[in-house]
Amino acid sequence: MSRVRILDSLETDRLILRRSRVEDATVYRQLWTERDPRVPPHRRIDPEGRPTVEDIAARLGAAGDESRPGILTVERKDAADVIGYCGLTPYGNGSPDEPELAYELLRAAHGRGYATEAGRAVVAWASEVGYRRLWAGVWNWNVASRRVLEKLGFRETGRVEPVSVHGYSLLTVREL
Secondary structure, three states: OOOOOOOOOEEOOOEEEEOOOHHHHHHHHHHHHHOOOOOOHHHOOOOOOOOOHHHHHHHHHOHHHOOOOOEEEEEEOOOOEEEEEEEEEOOOOOOOOOOEEEEEEOHHHOOOOHHHHHHHHHHHHHHHOOOOEEEEEEEOOOHHHHHHHHHOOOEEEEEEOOOEOOEOEEEEEEEO
């Protein structure tokens, strides 16, 4: 049986990773609008414009935000602005004992090493609290995220999700 390990906040040289707040909804909505068109429809804005900022704010305001346990908002220290999220989730390819690393940053924040920096902090925390293994899924065409995962010590397992019109998802793992 797993013991409870709560990822609450982390800090790096340039970033603060903290629990999400209702006021982060605008940036989270922007992430939805910036997603690559190859991302499956359930992860993009639908024809009715959902999720809206209000939809996201309502979810973030829910008690404990149970839909995103362990996912932290990423904020730049120097600018005090929110640029995305990074953390661990038991959903997707993860489980409570071997969670999945998840991250997404605004396009304006790409190419500056923020995803790697935030990911390193989360991986280090996971190791310190006793996780033995982390997982991460990544689209085959998402070269930038594949490089981030490689820098974080993840390796491709050889498991590939079925090919779809969106490409295919590669499963990676990091032993701690």
